[in-house]
Amino acid sequence: MNRKIFFSLLVGVSVIAETAFAQISGGIDDAMMQGIKNAYKNTSADKAIRNALNANSIQKLAVSADQKDVIDGYFSDRVYSRGVTDQKASGRCWLFTGLNVFRAKMIDKYKLPEFEFSQNYNFFYDQLEKANLFLQGVIDTRQKPMSDQMVEWLFKNPLSDGGQFTGISDIIGKYGVVPKEVMNETFASNNTSQMASLLKLKLREYGLQLRELPVQTDMEDIKRIKTEMLGTMYRMLVLNLGEPPLEFTWTRKDINGKPVETKQYTPKSFYNEYIGKDLTNGYVMLMNDPTREYYKLYEIDYDRHMYDGYNWRYVNLPVEDIKKMAIASIKDSTAMYFSCDVTKFLNRDKGTLDLNNYDYESLMGTTFGMNKKQRVQSFASGSSHAMTLVAVDLDDSGNPIKWLLENSWGATNGYKGHLIMTDRWFDEYMFRLVVEKKYVPKKILNILSQTPVRLPAWDPMFAPEK
Template sequence: AWNFFLNLAEKYGVAPESAMPETIHSNKTANMRTLLNQKLRREGWNIREMAAAGSSPKQMREYKLDVLKDVYRLLALCLGEPPTEFTWTYKDRDGKTHTLKTTPQEFYKSIVPADYGLESMVMIMNDPTREYYRVYEIENYRNCYEGVNWIYLNLPNEEMKAGALATIKDGEAVYASCDWRKGMVKPANSMTCDSYDYDSLFGMEFGMDKKARILTRFSASAHAMLIIACDTDENDKPTKWKFFNSWFDTGEKSTLTFTDEWFDGYIFRLALNRKYLSEKALKALETKHIMLPFWDYMN
């Protein structure tokens, strides 16, 4: 979720790849995540056993701190230790070379626009199972204790697309998360709602609308990418969109196209600047948040 990036970047900062290079595990995280998940479940179980056996809160906290050392060790071995300070040399748009000695926190503040925080950016969701133009918050859905939860303004697809298109026209990319597994045609790097005709192949119906897919947990937000382009018709209505995906190779191989119909069915979340929202949406932001439990299907 976008708030996960914001929480980490606000607390720890960011660094260019030259200061903290990619590793096999940062590029392909599955094995690392499996081990980390197993380690956390193991130690969570041990702490529960300690509580059942009568251990004091102090003893359990001390044990937890030792576990966190192991977690840090695992991540450092897989990803490398984050730099506390680095020197970065770059060329500006005029071709002049500059050298910057900085920290990750200072670097984050220097490259991220001032209007990229919670004061300006809004987390948007298309959740057809709930009332539109209401704000929902998922309890404890964050990755830092002091960070912000996933708090989303629920909007219809048409308003989401209007905000995304306006952002792209201003030369900015749009954070978006989706169910990328549905309708993917890998050789073409494209997603459509009619990629495969399984109804005709098997002689039965498989179709469900977005609401039904969500409530049956058949579809959910599974991966975040950047929307970087949009094709429109003569009436300026979107016809297809383009993702940039950091998982893929560079160049055209790093992009995927998807139809406007696929946007409606499988895009779930956007992060948009307030200036691209309608008056109705802005007014909705002033309403009281509706708290949802951590296990909600929108988590």
């Protein structure tokens, strides 16, 4: 054999062997395992913790005994409202939150004994519009391969019961609102998973059918086919949620429950009379995302509830700027759409969001040292739940001590249906706030004129809030 060829083969075998060894050396060998095991000393403290964890949850044992401060229910500034809503086993927190913002204003303005908008009514049209959003998205991308990232994202996310504020502005703006008693909850609206599973299954089937249409198919024919598909979706929604009313009669009552006025309404006329705001142009969506540049405008592609609606567009700001606008809004008796990473350090029994609720470090004998930016970068934290921000407790210098959130988990959950959030927790786990423009400083409003930085639909920071 030629020496050069032999030498080349020898070098090649050597490289392969080194690569294989490198791969093997990355595993856990006996010596490494011994070093790993040495980290557990089996001390008396270790045994006690192990015994306790054998029969108890980590969270139960991590409750901090050193937290002597009792978080009271006093707030220096609070938005007036009555009653607490309950989204039950559904991901409609975004819808409950948005409607609760307007509900508080309506109760205060007309001195109602209590009032609730029909979440089921708007949820019906939300699901129908999302079905169309998916089908039209498939039509728009039908000539791209299934491996295309956008096509893949569409089929992974054909429909969801979660959402965000653009769903409020678009759906309510188009379809109006009705009182809860006009279109009440059903089993499927309170427990969305089974209905959602069937809707998504059918949408994926329809999506494949649309992709299989001949390339030369006329757009009018495609529109006709899509309309027939949406007819099936409409029927499925009616069977599960009921059919939305076109008009209704409603009697407004005073604080003592006495009738004040009885009128005939359509959903749009009811919206115009009792909400009457420009939801698309009258609000600013704010974000605290430390992984991206502040004082910039961002837009998330396809993060909307309607095909002809608006993408989620927000101004990214330091948390201190956001707090100032939140305080101004509360002082003017205006509640806000707020979202956060709600499960972090949540004490459900007390209804508190406090970094001192649990001492996981002492229990586990290690530290958890990531800051907010690092948690977002590593997918350890992100916005997961929307609630209505209704109160703040300020010290003598005007600095926030704690905040109050009206939740949608029922009146018996948490602190009388609310969650009390410390200001330090706000810093670490608050992500989004929607405020009326009149509370936003001019320099921040000017950011809205920027060309937005476009982010892809699959950005993990923008999963629907549930």
